[in-house]
Amino acid sequence: MRYSDIEFNVVYVDPSRSTNGDGSTPAAAANKLPDSVSGFADNTCYLIRRTAETSAVVIPNGSSSTIKNLLIMGMPNASDEMYELVPSAAKTAWGGDSAEYANVQSTAASGSFALPQAQRFLLHRVYLFRDGINADQYIFKFQNS
Numbered sequence: 001m002r003y004s005d006i007e008f009n010v011v012y013v014d015p016s017r018s019t020n021g022d023g024s025t026p027a028a029a030a031n032k033l034p035d036s037v038s039g040f041a042d043n044t045c046y047l048i049r050r051t052a053e054t055s056a057v058v059i060p061n062g063s064s065s066t067i068k069n070l071l072i073m074g075m076p077n078a079s080d081e082m083y084e085l086v087p088s089a090a091k092t093a094w095g096g097d098s099a100e101y102a103n104v105q106s107t108a109a110s111g112s113f114a115l116p117q118a119q120r121f122l123l124h125r126v127y128l129f130r131d132g133i134n135a136d137q138y139i140f141k142f143q144n145s
Contacts, residue, residue: 001045001085004120006069008045010087014094015048015055015103026093033104037062037113045071047086048102049094050125056103059128059139061111068117074102074125082124101127109133112141 001008012021014029021028029049034040037060048057059072075094076083083091104126106113115121121142128139 001087003045003071003085003122004069006043006120008043008069008071009041010045010047010090011041012090013046013048013057013102014051015057016051026089031057033057033059036060037064037067040064040067040070042067043069045073047090048072048074048104048126050075050097050099050102052099053103053127056105056129059104059106059113061106061108061113063114063116065117067115069120070115070118071120071122071124072104072126073122074127076125080125101125103127103129106130106135106139107133109135110137112137112139114141114143116143118142 001010011023012026012029015031017029017031020031023030078095
């Protein structure tokens with residue numbers, strides 16, 4: 001998938017799946033994001049299926065100075081400009097889903113998902129939330145000047 005003149009590898013994520021796949025196709029989607037920031041890969045789009053709020057993936061805390069380009073994208077609606085960028089397999093499998101957003105939850109009150117060398121970061125069609133946590137940190141942190 002090409003975005004901002006960079007070719008991004010797509011990892012499919014479906015939080016409503018009961019089993020965790022390898023993320024290579026919508027049918028083999030992972031059911032969670034990587035457990036640690038170090039598990040995320042540079043130049044990768046984590047394409048997350050839009051689901052009801054009862055299904056969410058968890059965003060970990062930590063830091064990675066090796067990630068420069070990262071997309072965390074909820075599956076776009078057909079009316080979104082981003083829809084044209086996603087692979088046809090995603091459009092066929094998830095394009096007709098009725099939920100509005102992919103749900104991404106932060107479960108830690110302190111600490112952030114930090115990308116100090118980030119150059120391109122996209123969070124699209126994602127409901128990013130914390131539940132019942134008195135948090136003192138941002139969920140995402142970008143320190144690159």
